Amino acid sequence: MQKGKTLKFGDTIGLIAPASPTKRDRTLKAIETIERLGFHVIAGNSCFQELGGYLAGTPKSRATDLNSMFKNDRVDAILCIRGGYGTPQLLTYVDYEMIAENPKLFIGYSDITALHIALMQKSHLATIHGPMAASDLIDADDFTKQALLRTVMDHHPLGKLMNPNKENMCSMVDGEATGEIVGGNLSLICALLGTPYELDTKGKLLFLEDIDEEPYKVDRMLTQLKLAGKLTDAAGIILGSWTNCESKTDPNGYTLMDVFKNILIPTNKPIIYNVFAGHCKTKLTLPLGVKARVDATNRHLIIEESITCN
Numbered sequence: 001m002q003k004g005k006t007l008k009f010g011d012t013i014g015l016i017a018p019a020s021p022t023k024r025d026r027t028l029k030a031i032e033t034i035e036r037l038g039f040h041v042i043a044g045n046s047c048f049q050e051l052g053g054y055l056a057g058t059p060k061s062r063a064t065d066l067n068s069m070f071k072n073d074r075v076d077a078i079l080c081i082r083g084g085y086g087t088p089q090l091l092t093y094v095d096y097e098m099i100a101e102n103p104k105l106f107i108g109y110s111d112i113t114a115l116h117i118a119l120m121q122k123s124h125l126a127t128i129h130g131p132m133a134a135s136d137l138i139d140a141d142d143f144t145k146q147a148l149l150r151t152v153m154d155h156h157p158l159g160k161l162m163n164p165n166k167e168n169m170c171s172m173v174d175g176e177a178t179g180e181i182v183g184g185n186l187s188l189i190c191a192l193l194g195t196p197y198e199l200d201t202k203g204k205l206l207f208l209e210d211i212d213e214e215p216y217k218v219d220r221m222l223t224q225l226k227l228a229g230k231l232t233d234a235a236g237i238i239l240g241s242w243t244n245c246e247s248k249t250d251p252n253g254y255t256l257m258d259v260f261k262n263i264l265i266p267t268n269k270p271i272i273y274n275v276f277a278g279h280c281k282t283k284l285t286l287p288l289g290v291k292a293r294v295d296a297t298n299r300h301l302i303i304e305e306s307i308t309c310n
Contacts, residue, residue: 001126001180001289004077004105006155006308009038011076014069014104015133017046017056019111020084022134024048030081030133037137037145044069047081055086062086063093066115070099077152082135083110088188090115091197096122105152105308108132109278110211113184116288118197120182126289126307128152129184129207129277136283143282151285155310158303164282167274172260174297175270177236178304181292183207185278190221193228201234205292209240209278215247215254222263231267236294238301239264239273241280270296 013034022030027048031041044065049057056062069078091114100123107128108115119125130148131137137145143164151158163169182204183189189199189208210218225231245256254262264271272294277284287307294301 002100002103002124003126003307003309004103006310007077007105007152010040012040012042012074014042014044014072014075014078015047015081016044016065016069016078017081018062018066018090018115019056019086020054020082021050021056022047022081026134026138027081029138033137034079034133037149042072042075054084059089060093063090066090067095067098070102070104075104077105078107079133080108080112081133083108083112083132085111087111087114088191091118094118099123099125110185111188113188114192114197116184117192117199120289121197121200126287128285128307129288130285131283141282147283147285151287151307155306155308157306158287161284161301161303163276163284167276169272169299169301170274171296171299172271172273173265173269176293176295176297177205177270178291178293179204179235180289181205181207181238181286182288184209186210186218186221187213190224193224199230201230203235205236205238205294206230206234207238207240207286209242210245211243211279213245214249215245215256215259218245218256219254219259219263222259226263231264234269236270237264238275238294239271240275241278243279270294272296272299272301275301
């Protein structure tokens with residue numbers, strides 16, 4: 001797997017908006033935040049564009065921003081300003097061969113899941129499921145910032161990940177499994193099924209998270225993954241944060257945990273949950289595409305390979 005270089009203070013971050021737009025004042029605040037962390041910033045045109053109220057420019061213009069940041073020798077890593085909607089629109093415009101020849105750290109989550117999957121499978125690039133500039137870093141606590149900085153600035157494997165505030169990870173199905181972590185936002189994973197960018201989970205640790213989805217919708221999407229063979233193919237499963245995913249219409253109906261028990265437990269795969277990654281305020285940074293181990297019996301998630309190269 002291709003990897004970006006280990007960052008140091010003074011390196012340059014390329015900031016892009018591959019999905020939804022951000023207000024100008026918040027974009028400027030995001031740039032200031034990254035600079036305060038100790039990095040220079042080159043902001044792409046997409047960071048200052050808006051189209052139709054929910055897109056940061058046309059698909060081609062946003063993809064051009066992405067391609068340009070990978071091609072620009074002055075840029076050391078690429079950070080998404082936010083998620084939202086629209087990243088799958090870019091996938092046919094991305095220059096995967098060029099990116100494979102110019103590997104860099106690429107950071108984001110949520111709608112950015114589409115790019116994580118495509119870059120990993122088409123460019124063989126390991127990427128980072130981590131906080132974004134405007135939606136997270138502006139207001140991020142020290143735990144979230146330090147988790148990101150450690151991931152991008154330490155060339156050693158992260159080892160055993162620890163949740164914030166001494167929150168325990170939990171086991172749903174005991175056992176151990178090793179493999180590369182893949183996945184991200186459940187909605188985006190399902191949106192790519194049946195396309196050339198469909199997620200490959202064979203022998204992988206499948207990471208899943210989402211926000212604002214009622215239990216019946218999570219049920220539908222997990223059932224889709226099950227029917228597509230993605231749960232059977234996976235070596236193990238990691239469940240991140242599921243923000244605002246309780247039922248709003250039927251408080252006596254199935255809970256999210258009921259859905260997990262009905263669909264995921266029968267796979268008999270090692271499953272760990274309550275991993276603070278995804279749409280939670282205080283969050284871990286997860287490296288995608290590098291070797292990791294789920295020890296569900298002892299409730300550990302161990303990153304065994306560095307996401308960066310020297």
